[in-house]
Amino acid sequence: xxxxxxxxxxxxxxxxxxxxxxxxxxxxxxxxxxxxxxxxxxxxxxxxxxxxxxxxxxxxxxxxxxxxxxxxxxxxxxxxxxxxxxxxxxxxxxxxxxxxxxxxxxxxxxxxxxxxxxxxxxxxxxxxxxxxxxxxxxxxxxxxxxxxxxxxxxxxxxxxxxxxxxxxxxxxxxxxxxxxxxxxxxxxxxxxxxxxxxxxxxxxxxxxxxxxxxxxxxxxxxxxxxxxxxxxxxxxxxxxxxxxxxxxxxxxxxxxxxxxxxxxxxxxxxxxxxxxxxxxxxxxxxxxxxxxxxxxxxxxxxxxxxxx
Amino acid sequence: xxxxxxxxxxxxxxxxxxxxxxxxxxxxxxxxxxxxxxxxxxxxxxxxxxxxxxxxxxxxxxxxxxxxxxxxxxxxxxxxxxxxxxxxxxxxxxxxxxxxxxxxxxxxxxxxxxxxxxxxxxxxxxxxxxxxxxxxxxxxxxxxxxxxxxxxxxxxxxxxxxxxxxxxxxxxxxxxxxxxxxxxxxxxxxxxxxxxxxxxxxxxxxxxxxxxxxxxxxxxxxxxxxxxxxxxxxxxxxxxxxxxxxxxxxxxxxxxxxxxxxxxxxxxxxxxxxxxxxxxxxxxxxxxxxxxxxxxxxxxxxxxxxxx
Numbered sequence: 160x161x162x163x164x165x166x167x168x169x170x171x172x173x174x175x176x177x178x179x180x181x182x183x184x185x186x187x188x189x190x191x192x193x194x195x196x197x198x199x200x201x202x203x204x205x206x207x208x209x210x211x212x213x214x215x216x217x218x219x220x221x222x223x224x225x226x227x228x229x230x231x232x233x234x235x236x237x238x239x240x241x242x243x244x245x246x247x248x249x250x251x252x253x254x255x256x257x258x259x260x261x262x263x264x265x266x267x268x269x270x271x272x273x274x275x276x277x278x279x280x281x282x283x284x285x286x287x288x289x290x291x292x293x294x295x296x297x298x299x300x301x302x303x304x305x306x307x308x309x310x311x312x313x314x315x316x317x318x319x320x321x322x323x324x325x326x327x328x329x330x331x332x333x334x335x336x337x338x339x340x341x342x343x344x345x346x347x348x349x350x351x352x353x354x355x356x357x358x359x360x361x362x363x364x365x366x367x368x369x370x371x372x373x374x375x376x377x378x379x380x381x382x383x384x385x386x387x388x389x390x391x392x393x394x395x396x397x398x399x400x401x402x403x404x405x406x407x408x409x410x411x412x413x414x415x416x417x418x419x420x421x422x423x424x425x426x427x428x429x430x431x432x433x434x435x436x437x438x439x440x441x442x443x444x445x446x447x448x449x450x451x452x453x454x455x456x457x458x459x460x461x462x463x464x465x466x467x
Numbered sequence: 468x469x470x471x472x473x474x475x476x477x478x479x480x481x482x483x484x485x486x487x488x489x490x491x492x493x494x495x496x497x498x499x500x501x502x503x504x505x506x507x508x509x510x511x512x513x514x515x516x517x518x519x520x521x522x523x524x525x526x527x528x529x530x531x532x533x534x535x536x537x538x539x540x541x542x543x544x545x546x547x548x549x550x551x552x553x554x555x556x557x558x559x560x561x562x563x564x565x566x567x568x569x570x571x572x573x574x575x576x577x578x579x580x581x582x583x584x585x586x587x588x589x590x591x592x593x594x595x596x597x598x599x600x601x602x603x604x605x606x607x608x609x610x611x612x613x614x615x616x617x618x619x620x621x622x623x624x625x626x627x628x629x630x631x632x633x634x635x636x637x638x639x640x641x642x643x644x645x646x647x648x649x650x651x652x653x654x655x656x657x658x659x660x661x662x663x664x665x666x667x668x669x670x671x672x673x674x675x676x677x678x679x680x681x682x683x684x685x686x687x688x689x690x691x692x693x694x695x696x697x698x699x700x701x702x703x704x705x706x707x708x709x710x711x712x713x714x715x716x717x718x719x720x721x722x723x724x725x726x727x728x729x730x731x732x733x734x735x736x737x738x739x740x741x742x743x744x745x746x747x748x749x750x751x752x753x754x755x756x757x758x759x760x761x762x763x764x765x766x767x768x769x770x771x772x773x774x775x
Contacts (some may be wrong), residue, residue, distance in 0.1 A: 259567070
């Protein structure tokens with residue numbers, strides 16, 4: 160049987176890289192000759208996971224057809240998310256948890272998709288169905304991928320199947336998944352390693368509301384205090400940027416991805432509009448935003464309502 | 468949970484109808500509320516199967532959106548093979564063994580496809596994976612579908628997975644699958660019930676080769692003698708049609724779908740061209756065509772080579 164490559168999508172996250180490793184292991188056990196590769200470098204969270212479970216990072220490829228005729232896809236199916244020369248190879252297997260779009264084959268394929276929180280949950284089921292034992296290291300990777308995709312089982316995409324998988328995998332990997340998960344997500348957010356400037360710019364967008372120029376930045380974290388303890392320094396950087404760029408109001412929203420709460424640091428005016436918009440008091444240049452995780456859905460609309 | 472419909476493709480064969488019944492049973496066991504329906508009437512083979520295992524024929528629908536919002540597809544995925552208003556409903560589940568083409572979803576779905584001989588083989592695996600017991604009647608339907616799609620495990624599409632499934636299902640259904648399979652395929656071919664005229668016209672195509680007008684008809688059977696025993700009557704009908712339609716040469720090829728052999732009844736000339744084309748002797752207006760099953764690939768090309 161000719162060798163095939165297994166890989167996840169471009170700009171890989173923890174699930175894309177771990178799922179390729181997991182599925183390659185399973186397929187090799189089932190008699191295929193496959194190698195897990197990746198379509199990009201690991202992010203900080205994935206580096207933490209691979210390091211924690213002493214797993215080598217798969218090599219990164221930019222094209223497949225120079226090495227193999229056939230490939231297996233995990234965590235994606237849409238061609239534009241795949242390897243650059245996907246049209247030059249045959250896709251023989253897909254394991255996924257996304258919508259199916261623009262995926263066409265000439266011949267029948269293995270295709271396994273379920274609407275669950277993480278593709279590693281599907282691969283976990285496949286190990287069980289095929290009766291292939293999951294080594295502790297691999298269980299650790301699966302567990303990490305599910306925690307990553309579901310934000311520790313708290314994202315609205317989480318299903319009971321994901322929850323059950325995490326509990327079983329935690330036993331095999333012999334880790335306290337909640338404690339480990341927070342460490343892992345923290346490694347991914349990694350606020351401590353970022354500069355003040357990077358934090359206020361990293362995910363910032365500009366808006367015009369009621370004639371005011373408003374800047375809204377968002378920082379994902381697993382501990383709001385990681386951001387709030389640097390409030391004085393961040394305010395200095397916000398002030399400098401507001402003055403140079405002409406922002407009337409600058410919000411830096413710290414969002415705790417674990418408990419779905421936010422708190423914003425505020426520079427500029429009108430602060431009273433924020434109090435109205437969010438029905439909270441501004442105190443010491445901060446405002447609590449309980450239950451807020453989405454700038455697009457939960458921040459911009461109420462501010463627009465008040466200011467416009 | 469809202470009710471959903473489960474169905475196979477248009478112009479349903481035994482697999483399309485049986486797979487809908489099987490998958491509906493499984494999904495109802497797993498907590499869904501589904502009804503198996505069909506997109507057309509059963510053919511003679513399927514009627515034999517339903518009758519043999521005392522299974523009611525699912526009702527036939529022409530559209531789905533007037534009854535349900537969501538559907539599950541078996542044995543197909545391409546929209547043009549599906550219910551007429553497939554674009555007005557949401558597909559939540561697919562179980563298939565064909566290529567994937569023009570199948571796009573807005574949201575993640577359950578999708579299970581394997582490149583095996585019959586979709587009932589995949590459904591058989593799913594029962595086992597989910598630990599759902601297969602009643603004898605349902606095993607009979609699965610068995611029949613696999614025998615139908617793989618021509619009793621002899622078609623080139625047959626895999627080891629299909630063979631294993633048939634053997635296990637035969638035990639559960641308590642049937643001798645070879646004996647039953649021949650009966651079933653025979654019911655599908657049903658040569659005895661067809662008139663001479665229907666037999667020589669049923670699957671006939673006209674060709675021009677070397678200036679000659681040539682008619683080639685093919686009859687699938689499980690026993691060449693079912694056709695050959697009617698040679699004299701068929702020759703009479705062939706002669707009448709050749710004279711009225713101006714055919715120089717008329718071949719009626721009987722193909723045994725079980726052992727992949729054919730024999731042709733011949734009216735007209737040039738018979739010696741057939742002897743050359745197939746390297747066989749014409750005797751008593753017949754010629755043996757060992758190993759021939761495909762008119763398109765194994766009959767037309769050698770005749771064209773000799774006559775043109």
